[in-house]
Amino acid sequence: MSVLIFIDIAEGNVKKASLEALTYGAKVAEQLGTTAEGVVLGTAKDDLSSLGKYGVKKIHHVNNPSLDHLDAQAYTKAIAEVAGKTGAKVIVFSNNVDGKSVAPRLSAKLKAGLVSGAVALPDTSNGFIVKKNVFSGKAFANIALNTDVKIIALNPNAYKTTAGDGTAEVVSTDIAVDAPKVKVTAVNKVSGEVPLTEAEIVVSAGRGMKGPENWGIVEDLAKALHAATACSRPVADAHWRPHNEHVGQTGTAIAPTLYIAIGISGAIQHLAGVNRSKVIVVINKDPEAPFFKAADYGIVGDAFEVVPKMTEAIKKIKG
Amino acid sequence: MKILVCISKTPDTTAKIAFTANNTKFDTNGVQWIINPYDEWYSLVRAIELKEADASIVIHLVTVGAADADPIIRKALALGGDEAIRVNADSHDSFYIASQIAEVAKQGGYDLIFTGKETIDYNGSSIGGMVAELLDMPYVSLATKFELGGTKATVTREIEGGEEVCEVNLPLVVSCQKGVAEQRIPNMRGIMAARTKPLKAVEPTSVDALTGIANFELPPAKAGVKLISPDNVEELVRLLKEEAKVI
């Protein structure tokens, strides 16, 4: 028996969301009185044994370059095989891009109940119940998993990474995988940016910015905070900003620790994508803007004056 | 070429979220139901566009739901699509729903199956992957662009911090999100035509659900906003650092 955690690699490096999944999985293993093991697919540049500091004892490394790009079918097959070998009873994913693609496949393959979007450790006092987000962050559901093998896909930023001491034993595992059916022909990274779904801090702006030429002050603030940038839907629709920055019900759903909304009114569809943020700051010149009702801190004022001041104040405290 | 588009029914975004029966059931009182936006705006519209470019394409819609899903599927038919299948079952277990869709897909022999990125109520983002596994087909999730060239598809998908272009041979399952197509409004002609399009109800196959909803919870209410004067932005930064401890 074990808890198996899927460790997600991008260009050879472990993704931040995977470190959360690792910490979470190790904790689940502790709850169940068993050990946590990890599985890595494809080429890895990072030193995998160092992942032991998040509580995993062993890393199964399927070091096969045909697994360097996500192919849900091939990944599922490889993970299922490792899960079988280790007798995994709980398999943990991050509910990120790879997790959303692979965890459901694995669930169907193993007939293992899946909770996607988990936000807390399982409650094992009476069965096995995992809390997840539903209604786009407006409620939670406690999901009972009744199957022998259980799969949990943990929402990014829902569980804090903690590192201790320890190294993991890295075992190379040979698994025959078919050539991937999904052939990646181009990767377009928005370079130098913090990926939106992984960002701890997100600086977001809306139609109150008046036009794309005014985004400099938003970007400056984001830079000072090492934050990702986001926007409201009309801003993306008008091509002021790239569509991958659009957050909300129809865009990306995020849950950073800090969300700063500048010149965004706070429509319910916008809130649906951001209301899982831990702390919300709203800067809006209209005191009646609905966003203030969802905010923790607010400034009623003109973004063009407030935002540069905020950037300066942050630079000052960061030295 | 046959395309299957998965359509789900969700409460309107502005619906009040409340629960009944000791917090075990979603309170549907006064709730307006809509087509899940990802299904309506992106996957369905893209399928219609493909058909507009190649009239030989046949589009079927599938929903797993009780009879109260019929108005939703009629609305989807009004946007486009040739016929619809409703599997007469009410379940929130993704595996149960996916198994029903996979069964319909086996019967129909589709080259392409579209789902939305996720339902806005239960937020599973799971059905597409499960259907693909049950049918042993490749799966591309979170597509932002979809092009067909003969029996090959070129799909752009989201990755952390960017996008990736991939090529896959059909048959294929794709989950769609923003970028794949632009929202359309049904016109009068479509609405009239939808009335006579076939909508077939079929009984579900027997499948065991893998999960169950124990109960629901509402998040604790926010304490209320703390307002800071625009002349004192430094105070906001101090609070974020010392009180909220987020920077």
Ligand SMILES: Cc1cc2nc3c(=O)[nH]c(=O)nc-3n(C[C@H](O)[C@H](O)[C@H](O)COP(=O)(O)OP(=O)(O)OC[C@H]3O[C@@H](n4cnc5c(N)ncnc54)[C@H](O)[C@@H]3O)c2cc1C
């Ligand atoms: C089905 C559906 C789905 C949708 N999905 C999404 C979604 O996913 N994401 C999303 O964002 N929207 C979505 N919308 C749209 C949503 O309803 C709102 O229309 C949208 O969020 C408004 O964007 P905004 O706040 O940028 O613009 P506005 O509503 O125009 O608000 C601009 C705000 O800027 C303030 N402002 C103006 N000038 C200044 C200044 N100088 N300084 C400070 N503040 C200023 C104004 O007071 C105002 O509050 C959806 C709508 C529908 C119907």
Ligand SMILES: Nc1ncnc2c1ncn2[C@@H]1O[C@H](COP(=O)(O)O)[C@@H](O)[C@H]1O
């Ligand atoms: N009951 C259903 N009937 C048909 N399709 C569904 C149903 N539920 C979900 N889907 C499809 O699967 C997608 C993802 O749903 P989910 O995995 O539940 O988030 C939706 O966007 C729909 O395309």
